[in-house]
Amino acid sequence: MQTFAVKDGWPAARRRWTDRLPADVLTALDEAVEFALLQHGDQKRPAGEPYLEHLLEATSVLVDAVGVTDADILRAAVLHDVVEDTDCTLDQVRERFGDRVATLVDWVTKPPRDEGVSREQARAAYLERLRGAPDEAILVKLADRLSNAQRLDTHPRREKAGAYYDETVRSVLPLAEPHPWFRDWFAAWRIAFAGLGATG
Structure with a gap:
């Protein structure tokens, strides 16, 4: 099972991708990374790693494994959590990066919970909504989930x-089915991490 790590930051990732991505795409990513760093600040992931590592891991999955070269x-992928996890608004994303990027970010952003709706119900509704998302948004979501899932055994x-394992098997693996690389990766992951969940 292939894993993805971008611990050496954006400049090193950028150098690594000079042969994979056109110069204008790298320049577009420069701006997105700068914006994400500004918004996420010193936020950390549950295992303590800087938030940018997760964002770049998700992007690395798309570039290095799936071969995505589409700048938007x-x-x-770099911006997928700015609306959900910071004070940034979708309108700010749209103003800075355009309608298409904002639409993709919107698809993968969990909306605020309505009054009287449990966290579990809200997550279920969010994942159900993703079934109607365009393929481009599904790719971003699958890369995001892969980054989180690949080291799930380190979660504190x-x-x-x-619960995350079970949710991934139940709701994310079906999203991966039409995308062969993701389908195969998550199938291997399901076996490797089966000890974590009830669904196996």
């Missing part, structure tokens, strides 16, 4: 890791 899809809360 890659910028959406075992119970939450188990």
